[in-house]
Amino acid sequence: MAINIKRPNGTEDMLPKDAHKWHTIEKITRETAESFGFGEMRTPTFENTDLFLRSVGETTDVVQKEMYTVMAKETKFTLRPEGTAGAIRSMLQNGLLNEALPQRIYYITSCFRHERPQAGRLREFHQFGVEMAGSAAPAADAEVISLAKTILDRLEIKNIKLLINSIGCPECRAKYHEALRSYFSAREDELCDTCKERLEKNPMRLLDCKSPICKEIGKDAPLIIDYLCEECSSHFESVKKYLTKLGIEYEVDPKIVRGLDYYTKTVFEFVTTEIGAQGTVCGGGRYDGLIEQLGGQHVPALGFGMGLERLLLVMDKQNCDFISPKKCDLYFATMGDAALEKAMELSKQLREFGYCAEYDLMGRGLKAQMKYANKKDAVYTVVLGDNELEEGKAKLKDMESGEEKEVPLNDKFVLCFEDNYMNKMMDMIEEDENGGLLFNFNGEEN
Template sequence: MKAVSIAPGVFDLLPDATNELWRSSFLWHHLKRVLHQTAGDFCFEEIQTPIFERTELFIKSVGETSDIVTKEMYTFEDRGGRSMTLRPEGTAPVMRAFIDNQLVQQRAIHRLYYIGPMFRYERTQAGRYRQHHQFGAEVIGVKSAEQDAELIDMAYTLYSRLGIKNLSIQLNSLGSTTCRQYFREQLVNFLKKHYTSLSEDSQKRFETNPLRILDSKSPQDQEILKEAPSILESLNEESLKHLETVQHTLDILEIPYTLNPRLVRGLDYYNQTVFEVVATELGAQNSIGGGGRFDGLIHSLGGPDLPSVGFATGLERVLQTLLKQQVPLPQKPTPLLFFIPLGDAAKKITLCLAKTLREQNIAVEIDLSNRKLNKAMQYANQIGAHYTAVVGDDEVKDQAVTLKDMATGETRQAPLYHLGRILNIEAKSDTFINMWKEMTTPFTDNSEADYFIQSLTQNIAQTQQATQELQRAVNTINSYLNE
């Protein structure tokens, strides 16, 4: 019987995807940790929305003539006859949730972020998949240009923390609705003269969304657009001042950027500031994130008239960029200790020991397969265990185990009740080194010294508690042996 294969345009995350390392789940855990940490440092709170919404949400928000709505959405009719769509992007669902749950009544300003899968039926290529994952951040209730700049700073900080190099921030303004409409008329008048020379895709966009022609990658379109009017020439005084303030704030924050008058973004709800973050290693599809201001979106969805600004980044693109730039990344987590029990009594003892060690956040695996010792040691090598400990009758009698360092082959005896402390020092050596550095650095005043002593006392108490818990585990084992 032929095996069922994966659907086109999607992928599996594996514990260790050696052929396509970016699909390794441990790298996704690393990326998400940085995303959550950065969002928290900028005081954003997490929001989660369903993966499907009413289709009208995206028609109203993204735009009825946009490529997403006309070509890319996964839309279906449920058993109640309602049209539903797997979310193609994250901003509209967040705004719907904001309105639906009346968050405006809680406070005036909200800083929200999300991480999750999105769905678009499009041609698969590097960094583009029919199920892709996004991190997004939205600020609701602040209209200032400085807020736009801070959000760009958040994006820049995120990529910098991950270690991405050669970043380029592309910046533009779409102005107000009036400015945008005026520019649209200017652009249409210009493109009419060159209509027959436009690419087939741009001729279609000319009828539905001419501003998207500015995004065209076609060489013939790019040649024509060299003479096209600039949207910056259509900005009114207020929009120009907004853009200048964004630029000035980015200069203060020392964030490099390039003004790109042809940047329009792919969604209809943007106004004023728009930006993209570009990494050179991804070729033609080199944008790893972007966003902008969308002041009218909440109101267009039936909510209050509140200003909003946000950005999103694709997790697949980010991971692929990290690998292409050969950024140092965490290694796959491996067991600190691999127990090999010999016999039923040893199994019960190692289960008790492992339980106590795991309560101290020490990664322990036990071989419970009854395989031969040499096979168990081979497996310990395969999974990258730092130490192995064979537990047999002698170890039970002596209440000690022999720890074998799998990298060097060295062995040492360890009493059972000291096992936790020994492994904690091994697992957290960087923490102990940092603590020693802090201890040998002069304090600025008594309050700083008091704070450090208090922290050190707490750590000592935790270590003593861990030792006591292991001692209790040893006592439990002894009670079991004496039965």
């Protein structure tokens, strides 16, 4: 009986034909983060479960319903459902917070949540994230938001709206919790079972409930922005001032609370209506108490996460430009063993100079080899047979124009090829319409 094993539900394969799209996002996010002074961090795929219980919050959907947790002997491990907790754990464990502040790190990582799969919401998904630890200044909030906005601009994503809010500090949030409890208690019987539990433990979670009934009840709930203390209100006003100074348009949405418990003060989202219900492509904010909560000293911090799959959905929808896929620079069509050996030798030399070179490994005839070269979108081809080997020269064919030039099959071959290649490349470099990055036809930045 044949075995038909498929990938797990809620996961996706990245195929070679789509790799250039991922590389575009990864390249721009990395380079933009580094231009803001952020350095890369990589953390384990799984952490001790207690890390997420203490940071994300036991009353969140992530902890209650979505985490992938395994028991290894007597220890519980959980596949990371988000990037911040592991990054902060790493900062503490490796002493980064004892170094010059603020600490600025970024990461590109996979995350895991057991959710109902749909477009833009997978069980394994990928995030670009940043964390800044050490600054309580509202200018730091504006800096992090500016980084996110710069990335979206460099990806040429349009029709994205920035929504901001403040959810206050523990002091003003305590008063807000009481107002929420009073409001929702009047209709407690109509709440879902999960929200009935949250009503006492963490009433702000009711505002994030996905139940249509709970959403409807929460439409007229009190707003946190009306309960901010003087310090939190002043902080929020300064954030708005700095965003205006940076030319970043925003809209205050007093109902944004984010889905994780560690947030304080500023929270924000970049949203679009172009990919259906999962329209948040970036979300973040400040979490001034998290480091202390995980056993460190009180160090203010903030950050954001961007879903790479959602960015790809938006970019495809808007026909955004991607780095061109890497092509086969030169394909050798060979006839006979001697020609194959020469192709191997010349390919090795080309690869040492960074070019992509291929030759036949299937024993095809010449016509089939040329058809393969076309399918691979080879930039150039060279036919090698006994005559070419005997004369010590061959024809380098430009597969786009059909133009042929003679090249020697000796130690000058690579130089001759490179001369033709560079002339062609210079003709193909185009500046994008916004005067942004330049890419040649092999997807390399110039």
